[in-house]
Amino acid sequence: MNPFERIANRYKNLPKIDLTQGHSIAYSRSTTRRNMELIDANSQGNVHGGVIMRMVDEAAAVVAIKHCHRPYVVTARVERFDFLAPAFIGDVVSVNCEMHNVGRTSMEVGVEVTAEDLITREVRKIASSYVIYVALDENRKPTPVPPLVPANDEETAIIERARIRRKHLQHLEEVLKGNL
Numbered sequence: 001m002n003p004f005e006r007i008a009n010r011y012k013n014l015p016k017i018d019l020t021q022g023h024s025i026a027y028s029r030s031t032t033r034r035n036m037e038l039i040d041a042n043s044q045g046n047v048h049g050g051v052i053m054r055m056v057d058e059a060a061a062v063v064a065i066k067h068c069h070r071p072y073v074v075t076a077r078v079e080r081f082d083f084l085a086p087a088f089i090g091d092v093v094s095v096n097c098e099m100h101n102v103g104r105t106s107m108e109v110g111v112e113v114t115a116e117d118l119i120t121r122e123v124r125k126i127a128s129s130y131v132i133y134v135a136l137d138e139n140r141k142p143t144p145v146p147p148l149v150p151a152n153d154e155e156t157a158i159i160e161r162a163r164i165r166r167k168h169l170q171h172l173e174e175v176l177k178g179n180l
Contacts (some may be wrong), residue, residue: 011071014138022149028045028066036091036115046172047087048075051146052113056129057083059095064133067099068145072136076106079130079169087115089124099131101162105142107133108162127179130165 032055033106040051057075064073087093088157094114113127137143147177 022147025155028063032095041089043115045089047108060097060131063097064107068135070135073133076134081129085126091115102148
């Protein structure tokens with residue numbers, strides 16, 4: 001059996017998900033770290049933005065998969081991606097991700113990326129992003145996900161800021177389409 005068949009068979013009969021049981025932000029929070037090497041950078045030693053973007057997409061997908069209990073999630077949108085400072089060869093890049101908002105089938109993951117110089121121990125915030133994923137069922141169709149339920153006041157504030165940001169973005173899209 002080839003590896004692709006094994007993967008497909010592994011997820012043929014997924015367990016039913018209790019959509020009444022929500023999860024907190026802490027439930028799916030995740031950090032991914034990687035040492036930047038020559039292959040990740042240009043001739044000046046700066047890590048390519050695309051390397052960082054791929055790390056973000058992969059790390060944020062882990063959060064979405066953990067939250068929805070589904071092996072299939074797709075990137076629906078990158079809400080924004082801000083590069084704030086460079087990462088260099090030899091830095092350890094950390095991608096810190098947490099769920100910020102959940103719709104019926106979609107999930108917004110907030111991302112903060114840092115770079116650490118292992119010799120000086122300096123940690124710099126180098127990027128941030130919001131990535132939206134859609135959960136898919138066995139037939140690769142959008143499927144409902146568990147709600148996001150705050151565990152404390154800090155999580156409540158994060159969810160409320162995400163709700164307000166989403167509302168503003170939807171309004172802006174309507175304005176740009178000329179529907180308002």
